[in-house]
Amino acid sequence: MYKNRREVMKMLAALGASGALSQVLAQHMQQQMQPAPMPANLETIPAKTIPWEQGTCDFCEMPLKTPAPGAWMGRTFAPGFFEQTYSQIALKEAAKGKEAYHFESIACMVNYAWVYGLRDGVGSTFYVADRGAYDPAKGPAAVNLIPARQAVYLWGEKRAWVVMDAKIAAFKNAEAAMAFARTIPDLGRTRVLDWQTLLDLAPLPEMNLVNLLAKHAGLLK
Incomplete structure (x- = not known):
């Protein structure tokens, strides 16, 4: 859905951005949001290997795998907490030295794509972990990826039930989500x-x- 400059600035202001930052970031983002026709046939690129042990989120830089107690910022997370919302953009052609971009939050993947103008089915395929088929006790071994375009997404009001407080997890259908x-x-x-x-x-x-939006737009170091 095309968003004009005024709509972007309004969203950023609601999120707490300063007026100056909102102005510059909105100008940058508008270049990424020009309307484009939907392709007749969406490409399906196979999912790539997930770098669980050393991998970090390409948007927020948090670990993909749930860290050991106290190992990340001194915090302790429930087993399998990060992996439950793992997401991936598999690329048809490598970019930035990568065959795929990896994310520990669905929101991180969507926001990354929004900043850089990436489109599912056009040179890439977006994948999400099926939370309904995931067993946190098994961690990475239990992650089953499904195409993002085929999944449904449960939004829940409770805070911090998924990482980054994004409040979204993916499921194969609405029945599984509920x-x-x-x-x-x-x-x-x-x-x-x-x-x-x-x-x-x-x-x-x-x-x-x-x-994070400002950083990826090149406005913050």
């Missing part, structure tokens, strides 16, 4: 969204969003 929602009694309000809706809502709210 079955999972019932396992978290205090999840609060919920919505089941499709892939196009996530793209239309980009940039998606998550921790440090304004700084």
Whole structure:
């Protein structure tokens, strides 16, 4: 969905960006958001190997794999917490020395694509971890990737139930999403969204969003 400059600035202001930063970032982003026709046939690029042990998120730089207790910023996370929302953009042709971009949050992947103008099915394929088929106790071994365009997305109001407080996890269908929602009694309000809706809502709210957008736009070091 095309967003004009005024709409982008309004979103950034709502997210807490300063007026000057909003102005410059909006100018940069507008170059990435020109409307383009949808391709008749979406390309499907095979998913690439996930660098679990040393890999970090290409948007926020957090580890892909749940760190050992105290190993990252002195914090302790539940087993398998990071992996449950792992996402990937598999590339048809390598870029920046990579065959794929890796993310530990679905929101990170959507926001990265929004900044750089990447499109699912056009030289790349977006993948997400199926949370309904994931067992946190098994960690990376239990991650099953499905094409993002075929998944549905559970948004839950509860804070910090997924990494980056992005409040979104992926499932193969709405029934699986709502079955999972019932396992978290205090999840609060919920919505089941499709892939196009996530793209239309980009940039998606998550921790440090304004700084991360500005960094990837080249406005912050």
